[in-house]
Amino acid sequence: MRTRTLGPYEVGAVGYGAMPLSIEGRPDEARAVATVHAALDAGVTLIDTADSYYAPGGEPGHNELLVARALASYGGATDHVLVATKGGRGRTDDGGWTVKGDPGHLRRAAEGSLKRLGVEAIGLYQLHKPDPDVPFAESLGALRELAEEGKVRTVGISNADTGRIREAEAVLGDLLVSVQNRYSPAVRDGEPELRLCAELGLAYLPWSPLGGISRSALDGPGGPEARSAFHTVAEARGVSPQQVALAWLLALSPTLIPIPGASRPESIRDSAGAADLVLTGEELALLP
Structure with missing residues (x-):
């Protein structure tokens, strides 16, 4: 697989978002x-x-x-695998999500993640979402302290606009290596943040990168016009429209690393294939 730079790391150009393995509708442990x-x-x-x-x-x-159990039971080497985790959110019993970015909570969250992952230091620790009730600089300061104590190697932020990104750069300096925001064929309002990350040399990790791509060109929000081009290119190449969507994302910026989710082995194998699918200029011009 081709690689891309994420701070001090070289990682595969397509990552993996493990969330589907643990939330509602998750698969059994073996799968x-x-x-x-x-x-x-x-x-x-x-x-x-x-x-x-x-x-x-x-x-x-x-x-x-x-994730820790899966890495421990893998038959090959895993010391080159970067596990990125996040703190600052939680779940409610009715399925909602909470936000908690105060320094005390973030410290406890990071220390809990350290134990669960079984590592001496978290390779990439990300603030999951800015807390509207906590000054952003205070949340960032907690992450900086964790890095200074050797508990975190690098830092990222998520769900952040350009102002937050610049503030994080000012507080964290070289510790800041990534921004994880939503971006996909269906959601493209993050272009200013994508451009800023390229300018600053920060990895841009789009979550839900396959939004708007369905198995059928006629299914999903946005109507057939929004997706038919992805399916047309996919049919011509003999690959899935999901692979084309990920290859399209990779072509947007040299610092972009998509993290598609998957709950089946065949799905992540297909997504990973996008790292080596290089779209032509003509194909890119067809995509909306």
């Missing part, structure tokens, strides 16, 4: 572990998780524990 192993077999070296990826009513950290 979940097989999915992580399939990602590793396909050359994925960036796995994204969070302490808040668990089903309502469950225990925080389900996904982190699952």
